[in-house]
Amino acid sequence: MDFHKELDTRGLNCPLPILKAKKALADMHSGEILKVVATDPGSMRDFQAFARQTGNELVEQSAANDEFVHFLRRR
Template identity: 70%
Template sequence: MVMEFNKELDARGLHCPLPILKTKKALADMLSGEVLRVLATDSGSVRDFQAFAKQTGNDLLEQSEENREFIFFMKRK
């Protein structure tokens, strides 16, 4: 099943904390209930996105890894 999203953020090549900071900024520009797809290559981002979701109340709908790239779907609270 393909996850639908409203906006995409390419954070590939960025290291902590930039993927999270850019995600926070992108979510701030979105409406409640919209979904942001984030692409990242930093292996620490898996742990960071889980913590970010808990701290902010935004939902981490899905996370996966393909070819050393991490894909996150965040739903704006």
């Protein structure tokens, strides 16, 4: 998937991946896509809740090799 910015949150636990994503999204334009790579298994659930609460669209999530990748579209 094409994205405009990538955020590496490997090794960080909740809530840091969410907080860093929120800050990154604030610097992006509407419609742009942020890719977040995390190692916290709870990030799958956390990013779903974050998208619901903020109105940003969770476009895709995947998990492989103990890494969790999230794509968020800026509202």
